[in-house]
Amino acid sequence: MISVILLGAGNVATHLYKAFSDSETVSVTQWYNRTRSSISSYANEVDITDSLEELKEADLYIMAVSDDCIAEFSSALPFTNRLVVHTSGSVAMHDIDKKNQIGVFYPLQTFTKDADIVFSEVPICVEVYEKENLKILRDLARAVGCKPHKITTEQRQTLHLAAVFVNNFTNQLYRFGHEICETKNIEFEILHPLIEETAKKIQQMSPFKAQTGPAKRNDKRTIKRQLKLIEKEEHEAIYKMLTASIKKTHNVSNYRPKKSKTN
Amino acid sequence: MISVILLGAGNVATHLYKAFSDSETVSVTQWYNRTRSSISSYANEVDITDSLEELKEADLYIMAVSDDCIAEFSSALPFTNRLVVHTSGSVAMHDIDKKNQIGVFYPLQTFTKDADIVFSEVPICVEVYEKENLKILRDLARAVGCKPHKITTEQRQTLHLAAVFVNNFTNQLYRFGHEICETKNIEFEILHPLIEETAKKIQQMSPFKAQTGPAKRNDKRTIKRQLKLIEKEEHEAIYKMLTASIKKTHNVSNYRPKKSKTN
Ligand SMILES: NC(=O)c1ccc[n+]([C@@H]2O[C@H](COP(=O)([O-])OP(=O)(O)OC[C@H]3O[C@@H](n4cnc5c(N)ncnc54)[C@H](OP(=O)(O)O)[C@@H]3O)[C@@H](O)[C@H]2O)c1
Ligand SMILES: NC(=O)c1ccc[n+]([C@@H]2O[C@H](COP(=O)([O-])OP(=O)(O)OC[C@H]3O[C@@H](n4cnc5c(N)ncnc54)[C@H](OP(=O)(O)O)[C@@H]3O)[C@@H](O)[C@H]2O)c1
Numbered sequence: 001m002i003s004v005i006l007l008g009a010g011n012v013a014t015h016l017y018k019a020f021s022d023s024e025t026v027s028v029t030q031w032y033n034r035t036r037s038s039i040s041s042y043a044n045e046v047d048i049t050d051s052l053e054e055l056k057e058a059d060l061y062i063m064a065v066s067d068d069c070i071a072e073f074s075s076a077l078p079f080t081n082r083l084v085v086h087t088s089g090s091v092a093m094h095d096i097d098k099k100n101q102i103g104v105f106y107p108l109q110t111f112t113k114d115a116d117i118v119f120s121e122v123p124i125c126v127e128v129y130e131k132e133n134l135k136i137l138r139d140l141a142r143a144v145g146c147k148p149h150k151i152t153t154e155q156r157q158t159l160h161l162a163a164v165f166v167n168n169f170t171n172q173l174y175r176f177g178h179e180i181c182e183t184k185n186i187e188f189e190i191l192h193p194l195i196e197e198t199a200k201k202i203q204q205m206s207p208f209k210a211q212t213g214p215a216k217r218n219d220k221r222t223i224k225r226q227l228k229l230i231e232k233e234e235h236e237a238i239y240k241m242l243t244a245s246i247k248k249t250h251n252v253s254n255y256r257p258k259k260s261k262t263n
Numbered sequence: 264m265i266s267v268i269l270l271g272a273g274n275v276a277t278h279l280y281k282a283f284s285d286s287e288t289v290s291v292t293q294w295y296n297r298t299r300s301s302i303s304s305y306a307n308e309v310d311i312t313d314s315l316e317e318l319k320e321a322d323l324y325i326m327a328v329s330d331d332c333i334a335e336f337s338s339a340l341p342f343t344n345r346l347v348v349h350t351s352g353s354v355a356m357h358d359i360d361k362k363n364q365i366g367v368f369y370p371l372q373t374f375t376k377d378a379d380i381v382f383s384e385v386p387i388c389v390e391v392y393e394k395e396n397l398k399i400l401r402d403l404a405r406a407v408g409c410k411p412h413k414i415t416t417e418q419r420q421t422l423h424l425a426a427v428f429v430n431n432f433t434n435q436l437y438r439f440g441h442e443i444c445e446t447k448n449i450e451f452e453i454l455h456p457l458i459e460e461t462a463k464k465i466q467q468m469s470p471f472k473a474q475t476g477p478a479k480r481n482d483k484r485t486i487k488r489q490l491k492l493i494e495k496e497e498h499e500a501i502y503k504m505l506t507a508s509i510k511k512t513h514n515v516s517n518y519r520p521k522k523s524k525t526n
Contacts, residue, residue: 011475066480066482067477067480067482067484067485068482068484090477090485090488090489091485108453108454108456108457109456109457109460110457110460110461110464110473110475111475112464112468112472112473112475114467114468115464115467115468115473116467117460121456122456123453123456149453151449154447155447155448155449157488157489157492158443158444158446158447158449158492159444159449159453159454160489161443161489161492161493162439162440162441162443162444162449162454163440163454163457164476164477164478164489164502165436165437165439165440165443165498165501165502166436166437166439166440166454166457166458166461167457167458167461167475167476168474168475168476168477168478168479168505168509169436169501169502169505169509170433170436170437170458170461170462171461171464171465171470171473171474171475172470172474172505172508172509172512173428173429173432173433173436174428174429174433174465174470174473175469175470175471175474175512176425176428176429177425177426177428177429177470178425178469178470178471180421180424180425180428181421181422181425183421184417184418184421185418186414186418186421186422186425188425188469190371190386190412190422191371191422191425191426191429192465192466193371193372193384193385193386194371194372194373194426194429194430195429195430195433195462195465196462196463196466197372197373197380198373198429198430198433198434198462199433199458199459199461199462199463200459200462201373201375201378201434202434202437202455202458203455203459204377204378204379205375205377205378206438206441206451207434207435207437207438207440207441208438208441209375210373210375210378210434210437211431211434211435211438212274212373212374212375212430212431213427213430213431214330214353214427214431215427215431216431217329217330219329219330219331221330221331222330222353222354225353225420226353226420226423226424226427229420229421229424230424234508234511235428237504238428238432238504238505238508239427239428239432241500241501241504242431242432242435242501245435245497245501246431246432246435248497249435249438
């Protein structure tokens with residue numbers, strides 16, 4: 001049995017709590033949040049607290065708190081030499097106060113409180129300073145059905161950067177699609193199958209190979225027509241930049257005739 | 264039984280051919296392509312030709328050819344007053360030569376020859392000039408299990424524009440993710456669950472509500488760290504533009520202190 005104390009009650013902590021509760025080999029000893037009200041509804045299933053002084057003993061303390069407060073928060077913990085990890089993709093492991101044993105338990109997935117997640121499909125990136133702590137983090141990942149990946153800080157930060165592109169930025173493109181549909185009273189839902197297929201396709205072939213569309217085809221008439229159709233300046237700027245980028249990736253002429261053959 | 268002649272042998276025509284062949288209420292009378300070699304392997308299942316003069320009679324001619332050649336190609340057809348449609352998201356229906364009856368049969372999905380598709384989940388946008396032709400296009404969509412949507416030219420072109428954002432541009436972001444992983448010897452596959460979840464999430468909530476990440480949180484330290492980590496100028500430009508865009512969408516302070524409260 002692995003005993004865990006959860007610190008924080010945001011998107012990640014809430015999903016971790018559910019996954020841990022469902023596991024037979026993990027027990028949540030305590031759940032801390034500085035704002036008690038966000039966890040008070042769990043008071044009859046788990047020991048909750050909003051006081052660091054009340055924190056109990058456990059094999060592992062998981063700080064699922066905002067990136068910016070990880071360092072300070074870890075210093076405020078009133079104990080030493082226990083295993084304390086954060087869940088961030090980008091914060092250095094060494095930002096955690098060295099009075100405790102330090103590590104990272106980064107679930108490479110997007111979490112919002114309301115959206116259900118098949119937790120067993122979440123890759124867990126783990127990192128430790130004291131080698132002997134690797135086992136418990138791997139075991140914890142496996143206890144909730146996930147595959148642990150031992151990676152370096154640099155790899156984790158690189159993965160997080162890539163994740164921002166494929167997740168947050170992609171989601172903003174969905175947002176643009178939604179806005180564009182709304183201007184002409186079209187239901188955004190009609191785009192769902194396309195969005196799903198676009199995501200699925202790159203599990204069969206590389207994004208390079210999967211590309212289609214006017215930019216890849218260098219279909220100038222369509223590009224011109226679409227630029228006319230765009231109503232928001234912001235959409236236009238992104239359209240131009242990503243069209244140019246796709247052309248460059250696929251080596252299609254980019255309106256610089258003299259260079260077009262080598263470019 | 265609906266008889267169809269397919270014109271073109273690219274991504275769309277190839278998937279249409281498969282879907283029509285699988286349907287019991289559609290027969291492909293003939294398959295034309297200007298380059299015979301791309302369809303010659305089908306010669307024992309369907310009548311193939313590379314000569315417009317040899318085209319037979321059918322209920323419907325589907326031009327699944329490149330956008331830029333639709334107008335010219337439709338003029339070259341050696342017959343009149345038959346139903347001729349294109350499959351483009353952006354070309355005007357009226358670009359088709361009026362010597363025939365005209366229409367559009369636009370499958371709102373991304374097709375590449377090698378990737379399998381569950382055709383029955385493809386929304387089909389239909390448009391006709393002569394009202395009486397609406398039925399056959401709707402019936403054809405239903406014959407391959409798809410939902411037909413009657414839309415206007417403007418709505419179709421708007422949808423196509425939105426599709427470019429959520430499909431081609433999104434795919435280019437996947438490409439960036441792939442490139443970023445490669446720089447640090449990380450397998451791109453580790454991002455697949457995140458990519459799939461990002462696409463699934465917006466079927467449960469709006470992209471606006473689904474957004475997470477450093478830009479949405481206005482997590483300046485992470486943004487700064489990530490900008491340092493980026494190696495390609497192109498990635499940097501997109502990172503900055505989409506970060507600013509997400510901040511704007513979610514009303515987070517955008518480094519203009521005097522305006523920050525209203526902006
Ligand atoms: N969301 C994702 O998709 C995702 C995915 C992977 C990793 N992560 C990482 O997981 C961590 C948590 O993210 P999240 O999305 O769960 O965040 P979140 O939903 O915004 O929740 C933040 C939590 O941190 C607490 N907190 C904020 N400032 C604090 C402070 N100064 N002192 C103590 N507690 C503080 C908040 O407490 P209050 O309730 O009192 O405000 C809240 O419990 C971050 O490191 C993030 O990078 C997030
Ligand atoms: N791919 C998609 O995801 C998608 C989705 C929805 C709609 N569409 C639309 O469907 C249509 C076809 O797209 P696609 O992706 O299938 O294109 P594609 O794979 O590039 O195939 C183009 C086809 O057009 C033919 N063609 C090109 N120029 C021609 C000309 N001057 N005369 C006669 N035939 C010519 C080509 O013949 P050769 O084989 O001889 O070169 C080929 O058969 C376009 O209108 C496109 O906008 C595409």
